[in-house]
Amino acid sequence: MEAAYVGKIRRGGEVSGTRLFVMAALLFAGATVRLAAQGDTTKGKVVYVKWCAGCHGVKGDAEGPAEHYMLPEPRDFTGAVYKIRTTATGNLPTDADLMYIIDRGLPNTAMPAWKERLSEAERKDVMTYIKTFSSFFSDTSQHPQVLKFGAEPGGGRDAKSIQIGRQFYDSIHCFKCHGKDGRGDGPSAPTLKDDGGHPIFAADLHKNWLFHGGASTEEIYHRLRTGLDGTPMPSFSDLLDQKFLTEEELWHVAEYVASLSPEKPPEVRDVVHAPQVMGALPESPDDSAWSKVDSYYFPLVGQVIKKPRWFDPAVTGVTVQAVHNDTALAMLITWDDRSQSPDTAWLKFTKRVLDVMAGDDSGPVTPELWPDQLAVQFPRKLSEGMERPYFLMGSTSDAVYQWRWTSAPNHAVAGLARGTERFDSAASSAGLHTKAVYDRGQWRVVFTRALATADSTNELQFAVGRAIPVAFFAWDGSNGERGPRMAVSTWYFLALDRPTPPGTFISPVIAMVVTLGLGMLVIVRAQRRGGAGAARRV
Numbered sequence: 193m194e195a196a197y198v199g200k201i202r203r204g205g206e207v208s209g210t211r212l213f214v215m216a217a218l219l220f221a222g223a224t225v226r227l228a229a230q231g232d233t234t235k236g237k238v239v240y241v242k243w244c245a246g247c248h249g250v251k252g253d254a255e256g257p258a259e260h261y262m263l264p265e266p267r268d269f270t271g272a273v274y275k276i277r278t279t280a281t282g283n284l285p286t287d288a289d290l291m292y293i294i295d296r297g298l299p300n301t302a303m304p305a306w307k308e309r310l311s312e313a314e315r316k317d318v319m320t321y322i323k324t325f326s327s328f329f330s331d332t333s334q335h336p337q338v339l340k341f342g343a344e345p346g347g348g349r350d351a352k353s354i355q356i357g358r359q360f361y362d363s364i365h366c367f368k369c370h371g372k373d374g375r376g377d378g379p380s381a382p383t384l385k386d387d388g389g390h391p392i393f394a395a396d397l398h399k400n401w402l403f404h405g406g407a408s409t410e411e412i413y414h415r416l417r418t419g420l421d422g423t424p425m426p427s428f429s430d431l432l433d434q435k436f437l438t439e440e441e442l443w444h445v446a447e448y449v450a451s452l453s454p455e456k457p458p459e460v461r462d463v464v465h466a467p468q469v470m471g472a473l474p475e476s477p478d479d480s481a482w483s484k485v486d487s488y489y490f491p492l493v494g495q496v497i498k499k500p501r502w503f504d505p506a507v508t509g510v511t512v513q514a515v516h517n518d519t520a521l522a523m524l525i526t527w528d529d530r531s532q533s534p535d536t537a538w539l540k541f542t543k544r545v546l547d548v549m550a551g552d553d554s555g556p557v558t559p560e561l562w563p564d565q566l567a568v569q570f571p572r573k574l575s576e577g578m579e580r581p582y583f584l585m586g587s588t589s590d591a592v593y594q595w596r597w598t599s600a601p602n603h604a605v606a607g608l609a610r611g612t613e614r615f616d617s618a619a620s621s622a623g624l625h626t627k628a629v630y631d632r633g634q635w636r637v638v639f640t641r642a643l644a645t646a647d648s649t650n651e652l653q654f655a656v657g658r659a660i661p662v663a664f665f666a667w668d669g670s671n672g673e674r675g676p677r678m679a680v681s682t683w684y685f686l687a688l689d690r691p692t693p694p695g696t697f698i699s700p701v702i703a704m705v706v707t708l709g710l711g712m713l714v715i716v717r718a719q720r721r722g723g724a725g726a727a728r729r730v
């Protein structure tokens with residue numbers, strides 16, 4: 193379940209297990225069959241050099257030129273320590289395990305899925321070549337065995353199984369890293385690092401589309417059994433051996449974890465629809481009125497265009513809701529954040545991030561207690577066409593209008609951005625109101641502003657019925673983010689919807705009734721004429 197994978201780690205110690213001489217012939221025959229099924233290492237090297245060496249290095253030691261621009265760092269193939277396996281902790285992965293990662297990649301990392309990019313033969317060839325980097329794969333005394341996972345208890349996931357799973361989630365101390373609500377904000381979260389000493393986040397269990405190794409209950413259970421070698425995520429198989437809990441109870445933990453995420457990944461839609469409501473707008477994140485408003489999810493990525501670039505954003509997306517009452521607009525933005533920055537408990541973590549990540553700064557960056565921040569961006573004026581300012585905070589010649597909120601002090605200002613280096617607060621920022629709440633790994637911030645303001649030159653005048661461009665930016669201070677080191681979105685749209693006039697629904701109904709009535713009248717008259725003609729013939 194851990195949302196990061198390991199870089200430079202070496203497998204250490206002697207490998208246990210011996211071969212019986214009487215089985216040598218059988219084992220040799222089995223090895224022959226396995227080798228026959230392997231790919232071509234010569235062809236695999238060609239694929240590797242072209243597609244993999246840039247990150248993993250020519251020697252497979254994670255010393256590629258892109259190494260210092262990513263967290264988690266690339267896999268060090270020479271150590272043969274792999275996170276995603278179906279084998280016991282400390283064991284080599286099977287070929288099927290390696291192909292699984294090559295095919296599917298690792299979400300929210302630089303490791304893409306190669307199934308649609310390379311042919312099956314190319315993927316098998318590169319998998320075979322990767323194994324040549326470590327002598328452990330050529331050690332004939334090692335025979336990776338797939339664990340016997342068993343089947344999910346009958347009845348599947350229901351309220352009772354989820355409740356039991358939550359109880360064992362607490363009793364085996366999952367919350368220490370993943371947090372009480374599973375957003376990766378546990379008390380141990382600031383101290384986490386992999387076996388290579390690199391900072392590592394505990395997985396946000398509410399975002400299963402970012403899980404490594406799969407999001408199904410079965411796949412989550414597999415991770416609980418195997419652990420994620422090289423990371424703080426242990427295997428819980430030993431608790432089964434010690435009779436601390438049963439397989440069924442561990443399955444319930446997997447069912448509880450699976451229940452925290454939506455059934456399907458959130459759909460990214462281009463337009464935030466803000467319905468018109470009567471009366472006062474909800475100004476608090478806790479207002480029950482928000483439960484009746486549709487939510488829209490927008491992914492964020494690292495800002496890698498302007499220096500200093502940032503390849504390791506902590507905020508991966510925001511959820512947006514909006515309403516208006518024809519005179520003012522309220523917008524609620526929610527995002528998961530493992531820390532309420534600034535937080536002294538995370539300062540060492542911040543330093544580890546900055547030490548590992550290469551930057552475009554002129555010199556070393558000294559970690560400080562930086563706040564969390566959020567910016568909502570609009571054009572300064574609405575255009576008649578589809579023209580929009582440059583999405584990355586505009587330019588010196590074409591400014592953008594922004595709302596900027598910061599956690600310390602907890603307030604927001606409005607103003608104009610002219611690129612990432614310049615922001616001029618508006619004189620009338622008092623017209624922008626915010627209320628922010630942080631709770632168990634999640635920020636919720638409400639922005640409220642009148643649709644029209646006195647400064648039509650520098651402040652966007654919101655128009656009902658228009659497509660209004662909108663973009664989002666986020667900073668996690670505890671992750672070393674400030675200035676251009678941030679997470680960004682592209683342009684989307686905000687639509688302040690008009691209420692549907694009653695006539696829109698009534699008119700079609702009236703038209704149908706009139707049409708039906710006329711049709712019946714024609715039929716009745718035709719029947720009458722037909723009956724009269726028959727009488728005359730008689």
